[in-house]
Amino acid sequence: MTWADLSLIAPELALAAAACAALLQDAWATGPALESRSRGPAAAWIALGGVCAALLLLGVRPAGAAQVGFAGMYVRDGITRVVDLAALAAAGLGVMLSPPYLERFRLPAGEYHALLLLSTAGAMLMGASRNLVLLFLGLEMLSFPLYVLAALARRSRRSQEAGLKYLLLGAFATAFFVYGVALVYGASGTADLSRLGRAPDVPLLHAGVAFLVIGLGFEAALVPFHAWAPDVYEGAPMPATAFMSVIAKVGAFAGLLRLFPQALPQLAPAWGQMLAAIAVATMILGNLAALAQSNVKRLLAYSGVAHAGYILIGIASGGPAGSSAVLYYLLVYVAMNLGAFGVLLLLERRGEEADRVEDLAGLLGRAPWAAVVLAACMVSLAGLPPTAGFIAKLYLFRAALQDHRVALALVGALTSVVSVYYYLRVASVALSAGAADAVAVRHSRFAGVGLALAAAGVLWLGIVPGAITALVQQAVQALR
Amino acid sequence: MSGEAIAFYVLAAVTLGSGVVVVTSPNVVHSAVALVPTFLGVTGIYVLLSAEFVAVIQVLIYAGAITVLILFVIMLTEGGTGIRARQRNEQGAIGAAVAAAMAGLLIAVAVRTPWARLPGTLPTYTPGAIGQSFLGPNLLVFEGTSVVLLVSLVGAIVIARKEE
Numbered sequence: 246m247t248w249a250d251l252s253l254i255a256p257e258l259a260l261a262a263a264a265c266a267a268l269l270q271d272a273w274a275t276g277p278a279l280e281s282r283s284r285g286p287a288a289a290w291i292a293l294g295g296v297c298a299a300l301l302l303l304g305v306r307p308a309g310a311a312q313v314g315f316a317g318m319y320v321r322d323g324i325t326r327v328v329d330l331a332a333l334a335a336a337g338l339g340v341m342l343s344p345p346y347l348e349r350f351r352l353p354a355g356e357y358h359a360l361l362l363l364s365t366a367g368a369m370l371m372g373a374s375r376n377l378v379l380l381f382l383g384l385e386m387l388s389f390p391l392y393v394l395a396a397l398a399r400r401s402r403r404s405q406e407a408g409l410k411y412l413l414l415g416a417f418a419t420a421f422f423v424y425g426v427a428l429v430y431g432a433s434g435t436a437d438l439s440r441l442g443r444a445p446d447v448p449l450l451h452a453g454v455a456f457l458v459i460g461l462g463f464e465a466a467l468v469p470f471h472a473w474a475p476d477v478y479e480g481a482p483m484p485a486t487a488f489m490s491v492i493a494k495v496g497a498f499a500g501l502l503r504l505f506p507q508a509l510p511q512l513a514p515a516w517g518q519m520l521a522a523i524a525v526a527t528m529i530l531g532n533l534a535a536l537a538q539s540n541v542k543r544l545l546a547y548s549g550v551a552h553a554g555y556i557l558i559g560i561a562s563g564g565p566a567g568s569s570a571v572l573y574y575l576l577v578y579v580a581m582n583l584g585a586f587g588v589l590l591l592l593e594r595r596g597e598e599a600d601r602v603e604d605l606a607g608l609l610g611r612a613p614w615a616a617v618v619l620a621a622c623m624v625s626l627a628g629l630p631p632t633a634g635f636i637a638k639l640y641l642f643r644a645a646l647q648d649h650r651v652a653l654a655l656v657g658a659l660t661s662v663v664s665v666y667y668y669l670r671v672a673s674v675a676l677s678a679g680a681a682d683a684v685a686v687r688h689s690r691f692a693g694v695g696l697a698l699a700a701a702g703v704l705w706l707g708i709v710p711g712a713i714t715a716l717v718q719q720a721v722q723a724l725r
Numbered sequence: 726m727s728g729e730a731i732a733f734y735v736l737a738a739v740t741l742g743s744g745v746v747v748v749t750s751p752n753v754v755h756s757a758v759a760l761v762p763t764f765l766g767v768t769g770i771y772v773l774l775s776a777e778f779v780a781v782i783q784v785l786i787y788a789g790a791i792t793v794l795i796l797f798v799i800m801l802t803e804g805g806t807g808i809r810a811r812q813r814n815e816q817g818a819i820g821a822a823v824a825a826a827m828a829g830l831l832i833a834v835a836v837r838t839p840w841a842r843l844p845g846t847l848p849t850y851t852p853g854a855i856g857q858s859f860l861g862p863n864l865l866v867f868e869g870t871s872v873v874l875l876v877s878l879v880g881a882i883v884i885a886r887k888e889e
Contacts, residue, residue: 254865261872268879316862356883363876370869382869389873393880408884432838449838452831 250314253321254373255306256299256329260336260366263295264359271355286691289344292358296337296365303329311723313375317437320375323720324507327572328372328499334702335491335579336365341695342587343484345687349593352397352482360390361488368496374503377426377436377457384422387496388415388464394485395477407480414473415463422460428453438508451515457504458519465497465553466546468527475534478546483598486542487586490549491579498556498571506563506724513563517648520561525656527554532660535667541589542600544667545582548626551664552578558641558657562648565724569717570640573706576713577625577633580702584622587696588615588675591687599684602671607680614693615686618700620672625703627668628661633706640714733773740766753808757795764788776850 251258267288274287303326311322339361347354367386374380392415396408430436432453433444444450463470478486505516531551538544556578559571591612592599599605609616625632638661645654706713743762750756764787771780799806848854859867 250865315865318862318865353883356879359879360876363872366872378863378866379869382866382873385873386869386876389876389880393876393883396880396884399884405884434841445841447838448834452834 249312250319252306253312253314253319255302256333257366257369259298259302260295260362260369263291263298264362264366266295267291267355267358267362271353286344286354288354288358289340289691292340292362293337295362296333296340299329300333300337303333308719315379317439318376318379319370319373321373322723323716324499324502324568324572325369325373327576327717327720328495329369331495331572331575331579332365332368332372332492334576335368335488335495335583336361338579338583338587338695338699339484339488339492341698342487342583342590342692344691345689346482346484346590349687350398350482352484357394357397357484360394364388364390364394364488364492368492368499371496372499372503374500375438377429377438380438380500380503381419381422381426383496384419384460384464384500387492388419391485391489391493394489395481397485398482401480401482403480404482407477410473410480411477418460418463418470421456425453425456425458425460428456438503441508442511446512451512454504454509454512454516455519458501458516458523461497461500461504462523464493465501465557466493466550467523467553467557468530468550471527471531471550471553474550475543475546478549479540479542479600483542483586483590483600486545487583487590490545490586491582494549494553494556494578495575498560498575501557501560502568502571505560506568510563510724517561517563517650520557521650521653524554524557524561524653527551527557528656528660529554532663535664538667539602540600541602541605541671542598544602544671545585548664548668549582551660552582552626554660555638555641555657558645558650558653561653562644562650564644564648565718565721566640566644566647568721568724569714570637570644572717572720573640573710573713574637576717577637577703577706580699580706581622581625581632581634584618584696584699584703585626587692587699588619588622591615591689591692592684593687594684602674604684605671605675606677608675608686610678610680612686612688615696616675618696619675621700621703623668623672625707627665629665631704631707633703633710636707636710729773733770736766736769736773739763740770749812751809751811753799753810754796754806756812757792757799760792760795761788764792775847778850778852778855 270287270291306321308323308326311320313320340358343357344354346352347357364387367383367388367390370383370386371380374383392408392412395411396405398404426436428449429441432447432449433441435441435444459470463473466474478490481489505520509516528551531547531549531554535544535547535551538547556571556574559567559574561567562570588608589598589600592604594604605619608619621632625634628634628638638657642654642657645651645657740763743759743766746759747756747763750759764783768780768783768788771777771783799808802808
């Protein structure tokens, strides 16, 4: 290891340092008491400092040729840059939106922020993997904190159940991933992703790759590995749900990008078919199941499944067009999904989460800005102009058409039409008159800034997408 | 059939057989104790692959420490040793069918793959060489694993600590 290696992972190091600082600050402020009494925003400020430092370290490094470190395991190139940006945006918004909730439900702030930061670092490692072993480690570093975050509300049986369910199924899926790594290694003699392209085309390689898809597909909530998502999303404390809904997708799709379009272009006909089939099943099932939901968390869980299907279109199409569309969609998804969850985090129904659709009634009268942000995010999730969701879907469908996958684009467009119904139902309830008396709106300046940033992202990426489009296209230049 | 192949099949049978006991026995203590032959069977396969160091660690950590830890947990849980629980539900048949299909697929794949015979000898997996690799080419993975362990520790404390 050299200083050059260390400087490559500087953003991850900043996050890890901030995570340790948040834990230590919490321990210091708590003293000998069993439960943390420091409900102040100190941990949130430390976490936010870590995220900003990581963003700064990301920004000062000139965008240029790919740099490889740690004996060829770690690569910092354009894709790493965009994945890091998406992961850090998720972490930053996650930190800003949660303090009111953490305080109200007495969740341990130090641990929450430390786990959030370490999970982010895991997703960033996945995006920078040039080796299957590092990809596996990133997957573990991403998912372990999420298991704990899901079970963080110790007084809630549903939260405990969610954590246990997520842990057991996640461990099962990870076992498949490790088996896949072993099979790929057996077939090609290397775990180095940059050398997989020259691997002999033997059945064992195909079996290994299929197992890798199970592990990553679980994290991304692709059908048929999605069964955990609604229950875990519903049971987990809402800030944890919000964060995991985006960071797991960022990590998993970064891994899929590294694996398929980048490492295995020679097998594109084989995996393209497989991923296209999974994408179609995911889009159809996710959108149809979301139609029937009356709980917003479950609705957003199925919406997350559906969006995983859309993003998979880009991976299945492969090539620069598909890959850049995936990266763009990840950035947009972080902003619009966290914006929607952020509004829900402000609400409270008699000491509980306000997670039913009807709890949103009359929001416009009491918190007009929050209602507008929620509506904008819902319009964006549905993929309507002038929001970012529209542009992002356009890029994905264009990539599918360029790759002559008309059926994929058609299913994507049709299911998007279906999704308009349930997203706009939520938006119309929020914008309607009438009031759900039991629901209180908590105002918080910290969360307000976070919501404003998310909404600005949704509109900015939708109206003037030029700068970010250039960034993601530059990121995938190296792809064939 | 060579002696090595016979040894492999015997070890694999021991591993699989006791593994089935682990996931089917209604007695939680039986399940825990059946882990021992499972781990020892895997140890034997490591020895066959001339990975002696990993084999020793497997015995120490898994067959020794982890099994004992699990037994302690059962003992310290209220009514732990008396727990009788059915480990299967009505979806057992579906699960078995999927497992059988997957096993058949993997066997077919393994049989149809032309296994390359590379020249040369195996590198020596001595503790020294493994340590060098941890602090050399695999440093990032080694350090990253410590972060994952930190997360597990924090998680265990956060979930299990006493109510105030």
